[in-house]
Amino acid sequence: MGSAESQNRYLNPSMAEFGTTIFAEMSALAVRTGAVNLGQGFPDTDGPPEVSAAAIEAIRAGHNQYPPGQGIQPLREAIARHRRRFRGQVFDPEAEVLVTAGATEAIAASLLALCRAGDEVITFEPYYDSYAASIAMAGATRRVVTLQAPDYTFDPDDLAAAFTSNTRMVLLNSPHNPTGKVFDAAELAQIAELCVEHDVLVVSDEVYEHLVYGVEHIPIATLPGMSDRTVTVSSAGKIFSFTGWKIGWACGSAELIAAVRTTKQFLTYVSGGPFQHAVAVGLDLEDDFFDGYTTAMQSKRDRLCAGLTDAGFDVMIPDGTYFVTVDIASVGADDGIEFCLSLPERCGVVAVPTQVFYDDVEAGRRLVRFAFCKRDEVLDEAGRRLAAIVERSGR
Ligand code: PMP
Numbered sequence: 001m002g003s004a005e006s007q008n009r010y011l012n013p014s015m016a017e018f019g020t021t022i023f024a025e026m027s028a029l030a031v032r033t034g035a036v037n038l039g040q041g042f043p044d045t046d047g048p049p050e051v052s053a054a055a056i057e058a059i060r061a062g063h064n065q066y067p068p069g070q071g072i073q074p075l076r077e078a079i080a081r082h083r084r085r086f087r088g089q090v091f092d093p094e095a096e097v098l099v100t101a102g103a104t105e106a107i108a109a110s111l112l113a114l115c116r117a118g119d120e121v122i123t124f125e126p127y128y129d130s131y132a133a134s135i136a137m138a139g140a141t142r143r144v145v146t147l148q149a150p151d152y153t154f155d156p157d158d159l160a161a162a163f164t165s166n167t168r169m170v171l172l173n174s175p176h177n178p179t180g181k182v183f184d185a186a187e188l189a190q191i192a193e194l195c196v197e198h199d200v201l202v203v204s205d206e207v208y209e210h211l212v213y214g215v216e217h218i219p220i221a222t223l224p225g226m227s228d229r230t231v232t233v234s235s236a237g238k239i240f241s242f243t244g245w246k247i248g249w250a251c252g253s254a255e256l257i258a259a260v261r262t263t264k265q266f267l268t269y270v271s272g273g274p275f276q277h278a279v280a281v282g283l284d285l286e287d288d289f290f291d292g293y294t295t296a297m298q299s300k301r302d303r304l305c306a307g308l309t310d311a312g313f314d315v316m317i318p319d320g321t322y323f324v325t326v327d328i329a330s331v332g333a334d335d336g337i338e339f340c341l342s343l344p345e346r347c348g349v350v351a352v353p354t355q356v357f358y359d360d361v362e363a364g365r366r367l368v369r370f371a372f373c374k375r376d377e378v379l380d381e382a383g384r385r386l387a388a389i390v391e392r393s394g395r
């Protein structure tokens, strides 16, 4: 996928493997074919009205010029309060919190700030696509540890073997996109111990921190020896279902955040002034909002998983995020890319082949991701359409 761009003679060769992102590609396919889009992960309803009202109010109140480089103070304070309320972590809003243009910028700025050319960055595959691109832009090398379907566990020996004298960072994502895995205490402890032993940093992408279903989200920064070596990243896009606002943040020790701020200021400098005011309001919403969001998304998970199971798919029920993966072998297919490219025409549904997030393509060949952050009627319609093709293929 993205092969046309890959052959572009002007493109920096270190970026040649990165064409158009799969999300843009699959959303364009959905628009072109009028299919139900369970590909790109964005909700099809707005987030809390008091938060969007606060954005409109901020524009009316004239908060329309550059905000301060580190983010507006009320938002940094709200981020620190949110982190303390839900995770028990304490960050100084003056020095240990940085507002970014989405989690994407927080991750890119962290890699650019903290890695030197030739450093190695360990990440788990399937990995979120911007990780590989940001590692490449930083001139670093990725080393991947595979999460093995169907339960997406990893071999502890694989992880230990991935650490070398060049390892600079682990780029961790829990709850994990695209698998929906939530790393448990024992897994996080192993990662943390190796990081301490090898003196390695962590960037912990926790954008789905509020989407865990019956399990606990544990920030790796709270483990022994980790608080001073971890940059924790989150995003209002995921917490409040305003993915287009692109307000994210990074929290960590003053020294780490000062380093990340150095690169961030030359990427976007600042962004989303009025939206920063709105997100500050959102982060202080009552527990009811956060609990209700989790419960609503859990019921959508159950709804889509039931629909996919009824349609004949082998479903890997996720503990977190708003994504579910299936093995398409159960419906007689064996290549996720072919399957996803033909799906809109066959039945009017768009999904994402998770194969594109693996270096070990074989490990992900038959895995396909569906997003369930959609209205119930949309999820039901997708289930009906998928069942119809499986029936037609006589399985
Ligand atoms: N990390 C993960 C795991 C994601 O799924 C996403 C996509 N939303 C991001 C980061 C990017 O977040 P943002 O839109 O805030 O840049």
Ligand code: GLN
Pocket: 021, 023, 024, 039, 040, 041, 042, 177
């Ligand atoms: N995070 C979203 C997903 O995984 C997509 C965001 C994007 O398109 N960059 O589907």
